Amino acid sequence: MIFAAKCVMALLAVVSAFGVALSRQAVHSALFLTCNLLCVAVLYLLMSLHFLGAAQLLVYAGAIMVVFLFAVTVLAPEDELLGKWNDPQRLAGVAVGAVLGAFLLLANSTAPLLDLSSPDFGSLKQFASELFGKYVFPFEGTAFVLLVALVGVVLLGHRRLRDLDRGGPSRD
Amino acid sequence: MTEGMITLGLSAVLFAIGSVGVAIRRNPLIMFMCIELMLNSANLALATFSRYYSRVPETLPDSIELASSTDLGSATDGAVFVFLVMTIAAAEAVVGLAIIIAIFRTHKQVDADELAELKG
Numbered sequence: 308m309i310f311a312a313k314c315v316m317a318l319l320a321v322v323s324a325f326g327v328a329l330s331r332q333a334v335h336s337a338l339f340l341t342c343n344l345l346c347v348a349v350l351y352l353l354m355s356l357h358f359l360g361a362a363q364l365l366v367y368a369g370a371i372m373v374v375f376l377f378a379v380t381v382l383a384p385e386d387e388l389l390g391k392w393n394d395p396q397r398l399a400g401v402a403v404g405a406v407l408g409a410f411l412l413l414a415n416s417t418a419p420l421l422d423l424s425s426p427d428f429g430s431l432k433q434f435a436s437e438l439f440g441k442y443v444f445p446f447e448g449t450a451f452v453l454l455v456a457l458v459g460v461v462l463l464g465h466r467r468l469r470d471l472d473r474g475g476p477s478r479d
Numbered sequence: 480m481t482e483g484m485i486t487l488g489l490s491a492v493l494f495a496i497g498s499v500g501v502a503i504r505r506n507p508l509i510m511f512m513c514i515e516l517m518l519n520s521a522n523l524a525l526a527t528f529s530r531y532y533s534r535v536p537e538t539l540p541d542s543i544e545l546a547s548s549t550d551l552g553s554a555t556d557g558a559v560f561v562f563l564v565m566t567i568a569a570a571e572a573v574v575g576l577a578i579i580i581a582i583f584r585t586h587k588q589v590d591a592d593e594l595a596e597l598k599g
Contacts, residue, residue, distance in 0.1 A: 310482055317489040324493050327516055328500030333508045340512045343493075347523055350486055354530045359561055366565050367519065371572045375512065378576045382583050384506050400502025408495025415491050415524075420483035420531040437555045438562065445559075449566040456570035463577040 313353055320346035331386045333379045337372065344368045358434050483531030486523055493520035505591050507579050511572070518568045522561045529557020 323346065326339030344367045352360035438446055493516055500513030583589050 310485075313482060313485045317485050320489055321492055321496070324496040324516055327509070327512055328496050328504070330509075333506055336509045336512050340515065343516065344519060347519055350489075350523065351526055354486065354526060356526055356530065356558055356561075359526060359558055362562060362565055366569055367515075371515065371569055374572060374576055375508070375515075378580060379508060381580060382508065382589055384508060384589055397503045401499055404495045404499030404502060407498055408491055411491035411494060412488055415487045416484070418483075418487060418528070418532065420481055420487070420527075422482065422531060434555050434558055437559050442559045442563075445563055449563055452567060452570050456574050459574050460577045463574070463581050 309353055313350060316346045316349050316353070320350070333382075333384050334376070337375050337379055340375070341368055341372050344372070358431055481531070483527050486527040487531075490520040490524040490527065493517070493523070507582075507589050507591050507594075508576075510591060511575055511579070514575075515568065515572065518564065518571075522564050525557045525561050525564070527557075529555065529561070532557075 320343050323339045323342040327336045327343060330336040330339060344363060348360045348363040348368060351357075351363055497513040497515075497517035497520065500516065501510050504510050504513065579589060582594065586594070
């Protein structure tokens with residue numbers, strides 16, 4: 308049952324990933340990406356990683372996608388014609404990606420995977436004691452990273468930065 | 480094919496699709512979404528290893544040498560890494576989109592092929 312559910316979710320994730328990479332409109336890409344992230348969240352839940360499933364829903368499918376959709380609405384990028392497929396640069400990109408994927412699959416297929424987990428695997432108690440015990444310094448480090456990101460975004464979005472631009476088209 | 484192989488193979492496929500997307504698209508927003516896809520696929524691989532990677536020394540490949548018999552990590556190590564990567568991804572998405580919007584303000588268009596000021 309879980310196996311079948313995982314197969315369906317994996318298939319859906321692959322289809323939506325192709326949607327992200329090949330949609331002509333940015334908003335379609337964003338919606339396909341949401342679908343992909345939701346599929347991955349379901350996969351986390353099926354692997355009984357409950358906290359990660361919830362965090363994936365809140366952080367990725369919630370917060371990050373809202374920022375993406377906001378950016379798509381603000382920028383309103385025009386449809387991108389994917390053009391002809393015999394463009395050599397594009398073909399090279401696809402070939403490199405295909406080779407990369409093939410090697411990743413090859414390397415992954417040798418991994419010794421066994422289902423040996425303890426029954427309470429994925430429990431919040433175990434996760435929290437790891438996060439606030441062994442990994443408390445990296446956890447505090449993420450707080451610092453988020454603070455730096457916040458300061459950087461405020462600086463980037465600040466209106467006075469416009470004065471530093473050399474000859475932007477409008478200065479309203 | 481075990482259950483762990485599905486998610487591990489899926490993570491490889493998603494990473495490849497993301498890299499193809501970064502290579503063939505010209506819209507920075509969509510390139511950025513493809514980068515998110517790749518980060519997410521790495522997360523999926525970490526979560527899979529956290530759940531399924533064997534911690535029994537006899538089942539490990541010969542090429543892996545353990546520093547000690549207790550050096551196999553605990554079951555939630557990978558999950559903690561996924562959590563940290565999610566935080567970094569959130570910070571990266573916000574900063575990247577702010578940069579794209581700042582570029583759009585001055586150039587009034589977003590096309591990765593047209594943005595060549597940093598090309599020496």
